[in-house]
Amino acid sequence: MSFELPPLPFAYEALEPHISAETFRFHHDKHHAKYVHNLNDLLAKRKGETPTLEQLVCGPEGAVRRNAEQAWNHEFFFNGLSAKGGGDPPQPLADALSECFGDVKAFRDEFTKAALGHFGSGWAWLVQNQSGELEVMATHDEVNPMRRQCLPLLTCDVWEHAYYIDYRNDRGAYLDAFWKVVNWDALAQRLACGDSSDRRA
Ligand SMILES: [Fe+2]
Structure with missing residues (x-):
């Protein structure tokens, strides 16, 4: 069995000037592709298994x-961005965020703080935990919250390869750009469905 690299869900230049086509050509075509390629190489040594990602x-x-x-995280991250994104979240997502964090700004601030404060490579996440509450967390390197029985709803890749071409070492400028292209509709759908697998939609 093998996994295919899913296409970028928008044109390379679609999110400019916030995130460049050059960044996506490296981030998707090189980095994301490498994880899928490595995974397939490793699985080629196994016999008789057909696990899902x-x-x-x-x-x-x-x-x-x-x-x-890393294959799962990147596809999820790219699906969480949109040229029509940014601005304010739609209802009832805005209410759900306000209920858990106080208001949408407080959610955004907590998520941004988790992303900026994360030491080294990793991911910032909004998840729904086992109690059904929305929670912000950061994970190191490749770690996915599903390992902790949490449902991923949104992520921001804070590995340097996600922003170094556009913003060099300025992770804060990259987070500002992230909020301008965040795909609220994808987040709302994931929350409404209780399912992170928009990758198969
Ligand atoms: Fe990445």
Whole structure:
């Protein structure tokens, strides 16, 4: 079995000037592609298994899981961006965010703080935890919140390869850009469906 690299869900230049076509040509065509390629190489050595990507993400620790997580995370991240994104979240998402964080600005501030404060490579997330509450978290390297029985709703890639071409080491400027292209509709759909697998939609 093998996994295919999903196409970028928008044109390379669609999110300019906030995130450049050059960034996406490297981030999707090189970095994301490498994780899928590595995963397929590792799985080629196995026989008789047909796990889903989600099963691999929640599977035993090791290179297969790490590459499966990075493959999953990148597709989820790209699907969470849109040329029609940014601005304010629609209802009832705005109410759901306000209920858990106080208001939308407080959510945005907490998410941004988690992204900016994360040391090294990793991901900032909005998740729904096992109690059904919305929660912001950051994870190191490849770690996906599904490992912790949390439902991912939104993520921001804070590996330097996500922003170095456009913003060099200025992660704060990259977060400002992220909020201008965040795909609220994808987040709302994930929350409404209780399912992070928009990758198969
Ligand atoms: Fe990345």
